[in-house]
Amino acid sequence: MAGRRPRVLIGNWREEAQLEEQERLRDFMLKRERGELLVQKINSLQENLLQKTELSVSKDGFVHFGDAVLLLNPAPAAPVERDPGACGSLALALPLDDSYLYSAAPLRPPGGVSAVQGVDPVRRNTFHILSVAGGAVEEPIRFGQKFGLGTRGGFSDQMLYLASDHKSFLRFAKKSHLQQVFLTEEMSYLTCWQAAFWDPQLRLEHEGLPVPANSKIIITHCHTNRSLAVPRNFWTRSYFGKEYEVVCHTYLDSHKAEEDKNYWEIVTGNPGNRDGSMLDRPDPQPGGIRKELCEEA
Structure with a gap:
């Protein structure tokens, strides 16, 4: 037929x-x-990137040059709109994009950073406090003093430095379109940061004092005078979970004080556990307001 x-x-x-x-x-x-x-x-x-690391233990309760730490954006006081899963603490980390898995190119250092829900110390979220003005190792950093943030992230011995720059038509955060935060291989004025006390009314009194570890602070970019932040409303999903966008933007409330998005804690090691952090120690206020709000969300 x-x-x-x-x-x-x-x-x-x-x-x-x-x-x-x-x-x-x-x-x-x-x-x-x-x-x-x-x-x-x-x-x-x-x-x-996911190999466990050992954080520096603070003997005097302060942060020092040369310390290996976690940079933690603590849980917000109120649930995050449209994303209850972002109610917990987020750690600054190297992003794990799916392009690593499906690209033919070899594994290379990423150009950006993200915030992730995993707060166990591993290579991807461990940063080192670096001196940019000749500060000695093990000397405590002080409020208002410049310092650098570097990470190797598991890429041999190459140190990558946290940096930022003014937003432009070609350079901005992909999701929020705010001032981007990125990693660079060279230290410069773009890699300088400083810590400020979280309460603006007591900020002048704390100027020049040592920065306490495991306490709430503000981290500001020296060149642009904008604070490190996690908006928590902008994220991408990767093979290993959600990757939240990290930007440089100062979020102010009606009282001209920074919001939860700008709060950070420099977390040090747990002296009772080599592979742990101070987050593993008992909470002095178990079942607090933040935990209840997260459970309700």
Whole structure:
């Protein structure tokens, strides 16, 4: 019958199927040799970015130059609109975008930062307090003093520095379009930060005093005079969970005081647990207001 396709395969179809199977096998072997298989990339991430680290223990309760710490945006006092999952504390970290898993390129240091819900100390969220003005190692940093924030993140011995710059038509945060925060390989005036006391009414009294560890503070970018923040309304989903956008923007309430988005804690190590942090120690006020609000959300 004209136009009717035959039900029987005709020609060298068997040889073609075998050639296609051999081609897929060669492609698989080649990707395995290059380390481009999905399981290999996941193992590489776990061995590099997700490997546990040991934080510095503060003997006097202050933050010092050279300390290895977590930068934690504490849980807000009120639930986050449209995203109850963002009610908990978020740690500053190197982003884990899906492009790492599905790209043929080798694993390389990312250009940006994000905030993640995992607060266990690993390579991706461990930062070092660095001196930019000749401060000695183990000397406490003080309110109003410039310092740098660096991380290796599991990429050999290469140090990456937290930086920011004024927003422009070509340079801004992808989601919020605010002033972006990024990582760079060179220290400059763009990598200088300073800490301020969280209460603006007591800020002058604390100027020049040592910065306490595990306490609420404001971290401000020296060049642009905007504070490090996590809006919590802008995020992307990756293979490892949500990655919240980190920006430089000062959020002020009706009393001209910074909001929860600008609060940070420099978390040090737990002296009773080498792989833990001070977050693992008992809460002096269990079941507080923040926990109840998170549960209600």
